[in-house]
Amino acid sequence: MTELAIRGLSKRFGDVAAVDGFELEIGDHELISLLGPSGCGKTTTLRCIAGFEEPTAGHILFDDRDVVGLPPENRNIGMVFQNYALFPHMTVRQNLAFGLEMRSVPKSEMAERIARVLETVQLGDLGERYPRQLSGGQQQRIALARAMVVEPSILLLDEPLANLDAKLREEMRFFVRSLQKRIGITTVYVTHDQAEAMVISDRIVVMFDGHIHQVGAPDEIYSRPVSREVANFIGLTNFVEGRVQGADAAAGECRLETAVGTLRCAYPETLDVGREVALIVRPEAISLSAAAPAESGTNAIPGRVGERYFLGNITGYRISCADDLLLQVQDDPWASFDVGDEVWCTFDAAHAWIIPD
Amino acid sequence: MTDPARVQSTGTARTASARPSRRRWNPTHFLVFPTVGLLVAFLVFPYLNMVVMSFRNPSTSQVFAPGFTVGNYLDAILDTDLYYLEILWDTMVLGAATTAICLALGFPVAYHLARTSSRFKSVLYAFVLSPLLVGVVVRCYGWIIILGNNDGLINTTLMDLGLIDSPMTLMYNTFGVSVGLVHIFLPFMILPLLGAIQSIDPALEEAAQSLGASRLRTMLRVVFPLSLPGVQAGTVLVFVLTISSYVIPILLGGFSVMIMPTLVVQQLMDAMLWPFGAALAFILSIAGALVVYVYFRLTSRAIRGIA
């Protein structure tokens, strides 16, 4: 199948750089998500790959062949649009046949391929319906089928699940993922929903303001973000500002001096002593206790419970610590501290991470 | 604002105890009387009166003679020279041709206007509207200056340049009339098309291209079929306007291009044959309505898929 390489891609609209210096290699069979807030350039990047936007600079290579300048109809892509863009004046079958007709596929083969793809998306008996007679989820699957029946080199999905209700959206994540794995098609998936990106992707590309901040597997993006933006965008995060006190790259540990005392953190690189950095720790990595922890290896910060909320699987707290530091903590639902209680927030050095600004 | 409207629309609601005043005369009905009165008195009655007029006996000394006849219709239809039917046919052909040309010229403009993101969009929109808002006589006069057979701008310029020796006949013929008709009715084609194309999701065009369709095929297979409601509205509008146009054929065609409206007005104003003129007007209306009806039947099937 196809490998996709994007080299130095930039796209400007007037004075605004929508995408700037985008570099990415996408392997065969891989599913890559472009994740970021709206206006971060992810959709523009996708539209450059599809050919709907002409890049200002850079190259887009399908298996080493530069497709920049090639109109979309000659790129052999499959694309799924946010609102599905099913042709309302054609039946499902005619929608599916459209791309095959453009490729002059013989009639008999066409019927066979349509039947097979309808089977794949589990909508075998809906061929004669019009799109408006289908539910949102069915329309979504037909849109997927229409993009795949032409056996494209690359599959491009632009927020394909955004218009579905929450329950169906979660189901469709797994459907899309398993389908993609079964067919093994190189796929670029644009979304602003971090949970969706986590579930679906082999790797995630996190973008802000037209720039790539980080590329990595979902767990890597979550536990070892490279910038404040990434840490903030993916899940809840506590930031503790501090100064490097000492770092030991060999042991993979770093000590920080902060307003709430010395904190330890796992970090593989050496940082200059005195450098201002931020320590991040996720709410679920912190546990609460009434007494100070006995062992000296863990980080411990004293505070007072400011607010408390119950979410079923967890209980959340907002802990006011020294120096206006507010820690978000998610603890077991049965651990019960009340508003006003004095508590200790403890977390392991291995669960903290440093963002060198 | 709720109560009167509700009472009206629910009609037979059995909640009389809750609304004892339900049956009472509602003063808001007075709002509608002046307009409806005007339309009944000066539109419905006149048209009924015109039907009656078309069956009156002709007279040479008065507007009409006592008694009724179907002779006016028979005279027009059974005329041995087929004079009137030929003019009717010419009228329909002119209408169809004008409509087709307007569609061919209007579609690209409507598409461009619907899809452009230019900051001059509202200026372009005003350009499309502008001919519509300037009187038809003024616009025809502009064409007279341009097309004039002896002193027109085109003829004098081409002769000055030595490209032609003698002036071309650009006006007082079907060509001149067509140029004027298309010009004047083009906005009536563009505006409904514009509305139809604007309501087509641009993602549908991108979807077609992502599936391998060229721009032309995207137009033919996606944009045009989806804009059929606008096409239908625009074509019917232009056709009806053309077959009932009077000023343009007179000014740009003189009397060498005779179509039904010019004939009817001639019968009324010059020959003072009111009953016969009325009959001719109805023959034109019925023929036009028939064409539009058949056209609607034929195109509605194509449109049904959309909606």
Next chain:
Amino acid sequence: MTTAPDPSPIPNESAAARGRLQRKAGHVLYLAVVVLVYVYLLTPLVIVVLASVNAGEFLTFPPQGFSLRWYVAFFESEAFMGSLFFSLRVAFFATIISTALGVTVALYVVRFAGRWRERLRLFILLPLLLPEILTAIALLFFYYNAEALLRTLGIEVASGVFRNSVLGLLIGHVLITLPFVFLGISASLYNFDHSLEEAARSLGASRLTTFRRVTLPIIKPGIIAGALLAFIISFDLFNISLLLKGIGVATLPIQLFDYVRWEYDPTAAAVATVSIVITVIAILVTEKLVGLRSLRF
């Protein structure tokens, strides 16, 4: 969807280059058509204006020089000046009457008509749907017969109370312009957010106060746009005016029509330009007050 031989869908370099060229050529052709149509739409209007300030008897290319002599001829012509003011008067009164009727009937149709709404709407749009020339003919016959009918009923009417009078002409203009006003106002009423009125009522305003202080200001753009469109339409109306004009009075389009049928001198261009300018002023006023988009056809 499992395995199929790759049909090598990406064309080779030269084919791609050729495709790109074809695509570009097609696009240029399309843009050329668009530009030409705009030129076609605007040329006659531009030409009329040019002819009116051209010194010569005929517009030639290049023009023979700038002159206002045709405007002088226009302003000195009693027939043209008379018909200009007559036209403005008719358009003014037609606009007032059809706006008043349009506001009331649009309110009724949108708010109170209930199940009769669609039929009533269609009825009010009838003058727009029927060919203007037919309506003109029907009115011509009707005015003639109506006078005779009134007299046989014993009602004393002056000869030509409808026919050959401004009243008959004015009624025709009101008929034609009414649907335009109605469309503009009912569209803004349909788009009206009812919760605004409910909010006013909840704050203690009476129905009348609510209408005056909330409803009317919000639908005002629709009313203004409809009224200005009515003015323009009436000012340019031809067929009705042709068949219903009285003896010795003609609206500007009729006067112009009679003139350009037999005369070629550019006084007509000056007249036409003045009428374009009046229309442009009306459009600019619309644009300034409510935006061109409020115009509805």
